[in-house]
Amino acid sequence: MRSGSAKWSSTISEVGGVRKVGIFGGTFDPIHQGHLVIAEQVADTLGLGIVIFVPGGVPPHKPPTSVKASAEDRFSMVEVAVADNERFCVDRVEIDAGRPMYSVETVPLVKERYEGDEWYFITGADEVSNLLSWKEPDSLLAQAAMVAATRPGYDISNLDHLAEALENYEKIVPVECTRVDVSATRIRRMLAEGKSVRHLVPDGVFEIIHDRGLYGADEAREDRRSEKRLSGSTEA
Ligand code: ATP
Numbered sequence: 001m002r003s004g005s006a007k008w009s010s011t012i013s014e015v016g017g018v019r020k021v022g023i024f025g026g027t028f029d030p031i032h033q034g035h036l037v038i039a040e041q042v043a044d045t046l047g048l049g050i051v052i053f054v055p056g057g058v059p060p061h062k063p064p065t066s067v068k069a070s071a072e073d074r075f076s077m078v079e080v081a082v083a084d085n086e087r088f089c090v091d092r093v094e095i096d097a098g099r100p101m102y103s104v105e106t107v108p109l110v111k112e113r114y115e116g117d118e119w120y121f122i123t124g125a126d127e128v129s130n131l132l133s134w135k136e137p138d139s140l141l142a143q144a145a146m147v148a149a150t151r152p153g154y155d156i157s158n159l160d161h162l163a164e165a166l167e168n169y170e171k172i173v174p175v176e177c178t179r180v181d182v183s184a185t186r187i188r189r190m191l192a193e194g195k196s197v198r199h200l201v202p203d204g205v206f207e208i209i210h211d212r213g214l215y216g217a218d219e220a221r222e223d224r225r226s227e228k229r230l231s232g233s234t235e236a
Contacts (some may be wrong), residue, residue: 021116022051023144025094025103025123028074029067030209031055031081032187032201034124034180038149041177042122043087046147051122052110053078053090060100061133068188069214071095080204102135107143119144120173125154128172132165141168148174152181191217194224 024039031053039051055074058064069077075095082088093109094101107121121144128148131137140146148156156174163169187197192215198206209217 018117019050019115020046020048020118020120021114022046022048022120022122022147023054023107023110024051025054025056025106025121027062027067027184028053028055028078029069029184030074030077030187030201030205030214032182032184032205033199034151034182036081036085036202037180038124038151038175038177039088039122040085042120042147042149042175045175046120046173048120049087050114050116051088052114053082053088054094054106054110055090056094056101057098058100060102060135073208073212073214077201077205077208080208081202083204104134104136104140104143107140111143120147121145122147122149124149124151125156126151128156128159128162129154131162131172138166138168141166141171145171145173148172149177150175150179151177152179188215191215192220194220194222 022039022043024035026035028035035053039053042048043051055071055078057071058067067074072095075090075092078090082090091110091113093113094106103121107119111119121140123146125148128146131146134140148159150156159169159172162172182200187200190197190200191209194217197209201209209215213219
């Protein structure tokens, strides 16, 4: 069975013999526990057999300088983060394209590479609210249902603006997830301030960040240590 012949519903779980596939695109700069929690809980709620993480090269809607780690470093972090979850995998399609890609272009390429009957494009609530600013949102929805995973600080109870504008609005599937109040922006900021992000990211990601000196983490930590030493000697 190909996508389109299956029933779409926010409540379906496993339907016998149907391969349900999730595609999870993002900058993952870096990947963090918020991403992993929604991927796992969406997969569990919708009965997805596999979630394919697709780290982006340079996202078309962001200036190139807004992405801090290289595509290869971000890919390595996703690879290590998903390694111990048998349902998760990572794909290089956007990174290898070496150019900005819109989700409406990425989804068909991913669909060619994996077996699947029902396709779900996973996003956080913030992204779904902005769907009208995406390239060809109706075509994207025609190719894959869009999961709106709840995210702290964003409200998906009112998506009326989408209902009015999109023919395929019914293919948006809200999924209630445990709220993990973390963002890659906050993690990068903490690292730049020399703070620990241990446990906000998986251990393997934490190690890559420090081994490769990403996000200015180690310089900032060193500065912070020196400041502490200095303030200690003043007090003595
Ligand atoms: P940044 O802070 O750099 O914008 P981010 O933390 O939002 O990054 P992205 O890689 O841009 O991470 O996000 C990929 C997808 O994951 C997006 O659809 C986003 O909405 C979702 N997402 C990210 N963090 C969370 C979270 N804590 N809870 C729910 N969804 C999230």
